[in-house]
Amino acid sequence: DQQVKQNSPSLSVQEGRISILNCDYTNSMFDYFLWYKKYPAEGPTFLISISSIKDKNEDGRFTVFLNKSAKHLSLHIVPSQPGDSAVYFCAASAMVNFGNEKLTFGTGTRLTIIP
């Protein structure tokens, strides 16, 4: 049972336009959400996060939106740049046992920015 779902395996966006990556989750205990970016032959790197007490978090060109009622979050990148081409993973965590948290990841979305 996949608790974090990224239903779009790939996405192509024109340079300068907005990229929107989506993520859905099923576990209502999740209270912290993160986006990771991964280039080939490298480990994932943290991009941006949001806790369940917020519905929006912005960091430069990156904004994450959280809709708790729909159990949906999205990552907006604007304007999109060629260097943004990578695989983006959505991840979620539940503060069930302090000190024993773990991240549950989605399958990733490959974003390609077209020059």
Next chain:
Amino acid sequence: ETGVTQTPRHLVMGMTNKKSLKCEQHLGHNAMYWYKQSAKKPLELMFVYNFKEQTENNSVPSRFSPECPNSSHLFLHLHTLQPEDSALYLCASSQGGWGKDGTEAFFGQGTRLTVV
């Protein structure tokens, strides 16, 4: 450079071999993790260590054996693996407490393992 170093970067091993993956972090983090990334699957958590104590074993077969001698080092000992174990193995560390804003995991570059 994330501060988490994994060696080797690539490993090819036979099904009867014994090998070890190494992970090192000098970020002062108290939690370390092993993840497995197979093609078209989510990152799968394998093991969690908090303050050198294993707090999670996510139903991983015994042919994978983790070791955490101190809070900066984590090993994954491999023996009698199967071809389906071929994957990218990622180590990560964190300060723990995911619920706090600004807390995240730092990943190593991974070891690409091929079992032949």
